Amino acid sequence: MKTFKAKKLTLALTISAGLVTTLCTNASAAEIVVASWGGAYSQAQTEAMVKPFTAKTGTKVLMADYNGGLAEMRAQVKTGNVKWDVVDVELAEALRGCDEGLFEKIDRSKLPAGADGSPAKDDFYKGLLTTCAVATISYANVYAYDKTKFSTGAPTTLEDFFDLKKFPGKRSLKKSPTVALEWALMADGVPVEKVYEVLSTPAGVDQAFKKLDTIKSSVVWWTAGAQPPQLLASGEVALAAVYHGRIYDAVHKDNKPFAIVWDGQIDTPDLFAVVKGSQNTQAALDFVHSATSTKSLADMTKYLPYSPARKSSMKLVDEKIIPWLPSSPHAGRSMVLNAGWWSDHADELNQRFANWLAK
Amino acid sequence: MTPTSTINSANLKSQLKRAERRHLIRSYNLILPLFAFILISFLIPLGIVFYNSIYDPQVATGLPKTVESLKDWDVRSTPYPSENSFAALAAEMKTASDNQTASGIASRLNYEGSGLRTLFMKTSREVEDVDDGPWQEKFIAIDKNWAQPEIWSVIRQTGSFYTSGYYLKALDMQRDPFDNIEKQPADARIYIDVFARTLFISGLVTVFCFLLGYPIAYLLSKLPARTSNLLMIFVLLPFWTSMLVRTTAWIVLLQKGGVINSTLLSLGLISEPLDLMFNRFGVVVAMTHILLPFMILPLFSVMKSVPSTYVRAARSLGASPWTAFWKIYFPQSMPGVSAGGLLVFILAIGYYITPTLLGGAGDQMISYFIADNLSRSLNWGLASALGCILLAGILVFYSFYEKYVGVSNVKLG
Numbered sequence: 001m002k003t004f005k006a007k008k009l010t011l012a013l014t015i016s017a018g019l020v021t022t023l024c025t026n027a028s029a030a031e032i033v034v035a036s037w038g039g040a041y042s043q044a045q046t047e048a049m050v051k052p053f054t055a056k057t058g059t060k061v062l063m064a065d066y067n068g069g070l071a072e073m074r075a076q077v078k079t080g081n082v083k084w085d086v087v088d089v090e091l092a093e094a095l096r097g098c099d100e101g102l103f104e105k106i107d108r109s110k111l112p113a114g115a116d117g118s119p120a121k122d123d124f125y126k127g128l129l130t131t132c133a134v135a136t137i138s139y140a141n142v143y144a145y146d147k148t149k150f151s152t153g154a155p156t157t158l159e160d161f162f163d164l165k166k167f168p169g170k171r172s173l174k175k176s177p178t179v180a181l182e183w184a185l186m187a188d189g190v191p192v193e194k195v196y197e198v199l200s201t202p203a204g205v206d207q208a209f210k211k212l213d214t215i216k217s218s219v220v221w222w223t224a225g226a227q228p229p230q231l232l233a234s235g236e237v238a239l240a241a242v243y244h245g246r247i248y249d250a251v252h253k254d255n256k257p258f259a260i261v262w263d264g265q266i267d268t269p270d271l272f273a274v275v276k277g278s279q280n281t282q283a284a285l286d287f288v289h290s291a292t293s294t295k296s297l298a299d300m301t302k303y304l305p306y307s308p309a310r311k312s313s314m315k316l317v318d319e320k321i322i323p324w325l326p327s328s329p330h331a332g333r334s335m336v337l338n339a340g341w342w343s344d345h346a347d348e349l350n351q352r353f354a355n356w357l358a359k
Numbered sequence: 360m361t362p363t364s365t366i367n368s369a370n371l372k373s374q375l376k377r378a379e380r381r382h383l384i385r386s387y388n389l390i391l392p393l394f395a396f397i398l399i400s401f402l403i404p405l406g407i408v409f410y411n412s413i414y415d416p417q418v419a420t421g422l423p424k425t426v427e428s429l430k431d432w433d434v435r436s437t438p439y440p441s442e443n444s445f446a447a448l449a450a451e452m453k454t455a456s457d458n459q460t461a462s463g464i465a466s467r468l469n470y471e472g473s474g475l476r477t478l479f480m481k482t483s484r485e486v487e488d489v490d491d492g493p494w495q496e497k498f499i500a501i502d503k504n505w506a507q508p509e510i511w512s513v514i515r516q517t518g519s520f521y522t523s524g525y526y527l528k529a530l531d532m533q534r535d536p537f538d539n540i541e542k543q544p545a546d547a548r549i550y551i552d553v554f555a556r557t558l559f560i561s562g563l564v565t566v567f568c569f570l571l572g573y574p575i576a577y578l579l580s581k582l583p584a585r586t587s588n589l590l591m592i593f594v595l596l597p598f599w600t601s602m603l604v605r606t607t608a609w610i611v612l613l614q615k616g617g618v619i620n621s622t623l624l625s626l627g628l629i630s631e632p633l634d635l636m637f638n639r640f641g642v643v644v645a646m647t648h649i650l651l652p653f654m655i656l657p658l659f660s661v662m663k664s665v666p667s668t669y670v671r672a673a674r675s676l677g678a679s680p681w682t683a684f685w686k687i688y689f690p691q692s693m694p695g696v697s698a699g700g701l702l703v704f705i706l707a708i709g710y711y712i713t714p715t716l717l718g719g720a721g722d723q724m725i726s727y728f729i730a731d732n733l734s735r736s737l738n739w740g741l742a743s744a745l746g747c748i749l750l751a752g753i754l755v756f757y758s759f760y761e762k763y764v765g766v767s768n769v770k771l772g
Contacts, residue, residue, distance in 0.1 A: 235632070
């Protein structure tokens with residue numbers, strides 16, 4: 001009887017020891033979570049950045065989707081429950097998150113040099129290396145339309161987007177004051193270089209909202225980058241503000257009859273940042289280093305035509321893609337999103353925008 | 360009358376008491392797990408939410424000296440405080456920048472005074488490189504807003520550990536520099552409208568549920584059991600389906616190229632697709648569909664127990680079918696109507712997914728704003744205050760119901 005009990009005990013111990021070992025190995029075997037914007041964009045990152053990294057290091061990478069903003073990172077850091085190791089953020093969030101202590105600092109001298117040997121600090125375009133984040137690509141905020149919807153004359157300017165008489169029908173905009181306010185001012189006749197100057201005054205903000213008022217009743221608001229191509233495809237809207245790569249994807253992969261209007265193009269860089277308090281800071285940093293290498297950034301363009309953040313990557317980009325890149329010259333007005341300005345003004349403009357929407 | 364009998368009866372009484380007490384303890388023990396469950400999963404979190412809505416130490420702990428020095432400032436005599444307060448703020452801004460807490464304090468101030476975040480961050484960046492006063496001039500040189508009483512009174516008002524600011528904001532109010540309560544400026548007033556909209560949409564949905572549910576429940580209660588059981592399946596099947604699935608199914612039906620629009624187009628009834636989605640229509644239709652079983656089931660259970668003899672008696676005494684229904688049957692089915700109405704209305708008030716997916720920007724109900732403050736603006740205090748107001752509203756509504764109708768009438772099936 002005693003031996004039986006002892007046997008049972010040994011068995012139980014062995015099993016639990018086994019369990020403990022498995023759990024521990026699972027915990028120590030590196031695995032990181034990368035939060036990004038989903039859809040075609042995350043797929044491109046998986047192909048160009050994640051797969052080579054996993055093949056090289058054996059570290060598993062899980063992709064999570066989110067819709068931008070700092071709220072989730074703040075909640076994770078504030079409650080001490082960090083689930084994401086690396087996040088793909090826009091420049092304004094990269095600056096602000098760094099201010100708030102949400103991200104690890106990244107030493108730029110440790111970033112890999114470009115394929116042509118130039119050190120990282122010279123290889124990245126100006127302003128794309130910040131204290132806490134490393135840029136990957138720049139995309140353009142533009143608007144697109146369904147070619148079959150407008151038989152007589154297609155929209156060509158930003159003014160057309162705000163013209164309900166000439167181009168009737170619903171249009172879709174991102175549910176955020178960023179880009180919408182800049183566009184409203186540009187369509188209202190403010191020159192590109194004056195946009196932020198005007199927007200810094202209360203009268204300028206009023207002017208922008210007044211312009212948005214003119215189309216408010218015809219706007220369908222989207223929150224995820226994958227939505228506008230869907231809204232165009234289902235015929236829900238005639239025109240849609242969109243990240244230009246999503247339209248490239250819809251045209252080339254799904255043969256949709258969409259076209260981009262390049263007027264009012266607003267370029268925004270995306271960056272990788274490591275969330276503070278991550279369980280695998282080292283693996284996360286390794287991923288950021290590998291994913292922002294010359295080759296990975298150039299490979300991204302095979303899937304989506306986003307401008308790489310490194311000069312050395314440009315030499316590896318397929319010539320057919322180059323006209324699609326936001327950095328290539330296009331016909332209309334274009335500007336770069338002023339991230340520093342937005343990281344300061346986001347709070348009150350988000351609030352004002354939410355109030356304006358609710359009315 | 361003998362001493363023994365008194366002793367005995369006293370004995371008996373105490374024995375009885377003891378037995379009763381034992382019984383009571385046993386009963387309490389039986390409900391103990393349930394009580395603990397409710398306490399841990401419901402009452403404690405609720406208490407924390409309430410606490411969150413009134414407790415906010417961010418400014419009090421981040422800028423203690425500034426807050427202390429502002430006690431001497433008389434807003435009526437000077438528009439901005441003395442050099443002491445400016446100096447204290449400059450010192451504490453530097454500490455806050457070093458500790459990476461400046462951004463949090465700036466956000467907290469911005470909740471009460473729009474634009475304060477920009478002002479605070481800008482100033483703390485510039486103050487970083489300045490070693491010495493006089494601070495008054497330097498602050499006002501950085502931004503002339505530092506000479507405004509509004510800025511300083513926000514710092515003073517947020518400087519205590521407990522605040523009523525979130526409740527004021529949830530009711531579209533604010534404090535002016537003289538600590539009087541006033542309305543928010545017009546473009547910042549939204550929550551009263553949103554509460555009214557929430558009540559209106561919920562009321563509309565309740566009315567539609569009643570209009571559609573009453574005849575169905577009546578039919579079900581009159582049919583023979585076999586047929587009514589079969590029909591009951593049609594009521595229960597959607598009831599058992601996930602709300603998200605039913606909501607997305609409505610998107611398939613209502614969108615521009617959806618089933619309804621394409622059918623109407625091919626029948627030639629319309630030439631342009633109708634806007635059925637991203638507006639109030641879509642929200643009310645889908646919510647009515649999702650909440651309909653909550654109206655039908657209590658109605659059915661009450662109607663089942665209404666004896667048919669009364670209506671027959673009324674008819675035999677010469678009442679018309681309508682009079683017999685209206686005067687005799689309907690009053691007897693009232694408990695079902697009120698129970699169903701209560702359930703549908705209270706459930707509708709908290710709706711979130713359906714208006715988010717099917718409504719436009721102007722059709723969002725209060726839950727949307729609670730979630731928005733919780734997850735996007737991260738203004739947890741305001742989210743808690745809105746939640747507490749919603750809960751209090753429902754409790755008031757429920758107590759009226761309890762007083763005039765009685766809760767014991769609520770039964771499902």
